[in-house]
Amino acid sequence: MAFAPRTEPRGASVTPLNGVAYALCAGAAVFASAYVAGAALPGGSAKAVQTACAAGAVLAGYVLWPPRSRASGTGYASQAAWLICVPVAGGFAIIIATPASAFTPAAPGLVVAVGVMLFFMEGLTALLTGLLRDRSSAVLAVLTLICFAAAAPLWIGPWVEYFAGTDWFADLVVAISPLTYLAVMAEYDYLRDHWFYARAPYGAYRFGYPGQLVSSAAYIAFGIAFRIAAVFTWRGNSAAAPLSPTGGEDCS
Amino acid sequence: MKTMFYITLLAGILISPFAVAGEDVKMDPDLRSKAKRASDRGLHFLRQTQAEDGSWSRSVGVTALALRAFLESHRKYNEGDGAFITRPVRFLLKHVKPDGSISQSLQNVNYNTATALTALQATHNPAYAEIIGNGQKFLKGLQLDDGEGYDRSHKYYGGIGYGGDERPDMSNQYLALEALKATALDPDDPVWTKALLFVSRSQNRSESNDQGWAGNDGGFTYMPGFSPYGGTASYGSMTHAGLMSLLFAGVDKNDPRIQAAYKWIRANYTLDDHPGTNSKQGLFYYYTAFAKSMYAFGEPVIADLQGVKHNWRKDLATRLLSLQAEDGSWVNKWSKRWWEGVKELTTARSVIALNLVVR
Secondary structure, eight states, rough: OOOOBBBBBBOOOOOOOHHHHHHHHHHHHHHHHHHHHHHTTTTHHHHHHHHHHHHHHHHHHTTOOBBTTTTTTTTHHHHHHHHHHHOOOOOOOOHHOOGGGGOTTHHHHHHHHHHHHHHHHHHHHEEEEEEHHHHHHHHHHHHHHHHHHTTHHHHHHHTTTSSSTOOHHHHHHHHOOOOHHHHHHOOOGGSSSHHHHHHHHGGGOOOOOOOHHHHHHHHHHHHHHHHHHHHHHHHHHHHOOOOOTTTTOOOO | OHHHHHHHHHHHHHHHHHHHHHHSSSSSHHHHHHHHHHHHHHHHHHHHHHHHOOOOOTTTHHHHHHHHHHTTEEEEEEEEGGGHHHHHHHHHHTTTTSSBBBBBSSSHHHHHHHHHHHHHTTTTOOOHHHHHHHHHHHHHHHHHHHGGTOOTSSSSOOOOBBBSSOOOOOHHHHHHHHHHHTTTTTTTTTHHHHHHHHHHHHHHHTOOOOOOOOOOOBBBBBBBTBBSTTTTTTOHHHHHHHHHHHHHHOTTTHHHHHHHHHHHHHHOSSSSSSSTTTTTTTTHHHHHHHHHHHHHHSSSSEEEESEEEEEHHHHHHHHHHHOOOTTSSSSSSSSGGGGOOHHHHHHHHHHHHHHHHHH
C-alpha cells in the first residue's frame, strides 16, 4: 500500500492553492474508495452498502491524512478541515451508492461517525508515533490494530460459546470492533447480515450492540486521551530528537 | 355356535389393525398427566424468575414466549388470573413503537414483534386489536418485494428477515407468518403469495424451486442457497418451519411441496438430536417447531421410511421430561447457540411444545 507523504521538508509551506488542490484530490480518493467499498459488497443491503462506504471513507481519509508544516501554521486547522471534508465526501458516496428509497434517517449519524473514527485513529497514531518515533510505523500499527479489532467477532466469535453465562464477554467482543460503531450509527445489525452470519456463529449468540451516544463518547474520549498522552510522550522524547506527535508538526 | 365363532374371529381380524392404530394415536394417560405436571413445573419456574416489570430476560421476545406458554397451557390462564399475566402484557405494550413494531432494541425486531403479536392474540382481549393491526402492517412491511426494488426473480423476493438488515431466512419467515396467521390476516392478502415464492426457493425440491442449487430430498435450508450446517443441506428445524409456512399460507396438505417436506421428516425422524445438523445446536427450537408443525399437520402418528410408527406426542413428551431440571426449567446443556443457554427462553419453548402435546 502506498502511503501519501506524511511530512514535508522543513520550511516548506502549504499555500491556500495547493491546499485546495490537495483537498480536492484527496476528497476524490476518499469518495472513490468509499464508493467502491460500498458498491463491491455482493448482495449487500442498503445499510450494508452505507456502512461499507463509511468504512472506505475512514480508511481513505486516514491513509491520506494531510501533510502539515510548521511554517504554514495550518496544523490544527488542516486537521479540523480534514475531519469535516472526509465525512462530507463519505456522505456523498453514501448518497450515490444507495438508492433513494433505501436512504435512512441513520445516514447523517454515519457521516458523523466517519469524523469521530478519524479523530480516534489519528489520536492513536499520534501516541504511537511518539512511542515508536516513526509515523509510518505508527500508521501501519494502527491499521493492523483496526483490522484485527474490526474482525474480532470473526476470530474470537467461536470462543464465545465456551464462556457460559457471561453475556458481557459477547458484548465486549462486539464493542471492540470499529465496524460495530459504524454499523450502530447506521442502525445496521451487521452480525446477522449474510456475509458475517455465514462466516461466524455470532448471530446465533445473545449479545447487545453498544448505544450510539455511548460509542461516540467513548471513541471521542479515547481520541482525546491518546492526544494528551501523545503530548507527554513527545515532550519526553523531544530532548533526544525533535519529533511531534502528529508527524513533523510543531504543536507548541 | 360355530358360525358365531367364525364371525367373531373374522370381525376380530378385520378390526384389530384399527384397534392397534387407535392405540398408536392415544397417549398413555400416565404420560399425559406427567407432561401436564412438567408443564406446570416449567410455568412455576417462569413465575419464580419473572422480573418486577413482568418481563423475562429483559427481552420482548422471551417475555412474549413465556406469556404464550402461560396463555396456551392446559390451565388456560388469562388476564383475570393476576399480575403474573397482566404485567408481561403491559411490558409488551410498553415497547410498542409508532411504526407498529414491538421491540426493546433495534435487533431481532421481527422476532420480537412476531412473538409479541402471537402472545397478545392469545389473550383474546379485543382491546389490543389496534396494536395487533399495526403490528401486522409492520411485519408485512418487512417483506422484501417490489417496494425495496426486488424483482420476483430475486432469491430474496417475498422473504422476511430480522428487520435490522434485509436478508431474509426461513426462521424469521415462519415466525412472521405464524403471527400473521394467528392474528387472522386476510387469506387473500398478497403477503401469502409472495411468501410462498421465498418458501419454495428455500426447499430442496427442484420441481418447485427455480434455484440452480436445489436438491431433491424435500427438506428446507436456512435460506435460498445457504445452510449454516454446510452447503445447502436440509435440516430439522427449518424443514418444520417450511412445512408450517406452507400450511399457514393456505397450501393444501396434499400439495407435493408439503408431502416432500413430510417425507424428509419421516426419513430423518429423531428427537435425540437436531436432525441434519449432526449436533444438538438449536435442539429446543427444533422441538418447538416440531410440535407446532406436527400439530398443524394433524397426523398423530409418523411412520418413518422403515415403516416404524412413532406417536410424536409420546416421543416428545418422554424426551422433554427426561431433559427437565430439578427446578422445573430446561436449558440446552450442549450448546448456547440460538440463546438456548437462557433458561427462561428454553423453558418457555419447552412448555409451548408440551402444551401442544397435551392439547
